[in-house]
Amino acid sequence: MFRQHALPRRYAFRWLLAATIMIIVPAAVAGVAPAVPAEAAARYVYLTFDDGPSTPYTSQIVSILATYQVRATFFETGANVTAHPSLTRLARRGGNSVQNHTWGHKNLTKLTWQSFKYQVRAADSAIRAQTGYTPRCLRPPFGAVNSKVYSRAASLGKTIVLWTLDPRDWSRPGTATITRRVLNNVKNGSIILLHDGGGNRSQTVAALPAILKTLKARGYRFRTRWC
């Protein structure tokens, strides 16, 4: 039985040749596969913009996002939504998410329960009036949280969303510095904090194209938060 399976020498060479082709050809094909490997294509980040909407920055940012076909999440204050309702509607375009950043940018750890409820619900109504939905995410101003803020937010049906990457764009360190801080520290799942309101955000706007272009080239996808 065993001898029956032994290959004559002339067949052995052909098998060796076939086996070599089977190994080399797929390797060569893999070599010309797309530049973004499969695991890199699964990488994602969340771009978030706080303190808007404001003019002229929100519309500039929305336009850059559209150019790069990227979506972001805008954490807006109710006061700014009421001052610039059309900018909130604009921010929603292209699938961006608009979420709650309180009515008046208050430190939630310092409020009574009555004030806390007012800050969250008044921002909810302002956003709902422009978007048609009630935000489910709450970003506490200054990132100020404690266990009471978490439990109060939960009782109002809100999920708190902070961030994991802060290039401190609000301090206006320069366009190149904002870009470098994001690109040097970004990783899979990063929640990147930027600002489209609260002051002069021209450096943030100027940094955005290089940030988006590079992250896309690295294979990152852009997700939005809805909670």
Ligand SMILES: [Zn+2]
């Ligand atoms: Zn803020």
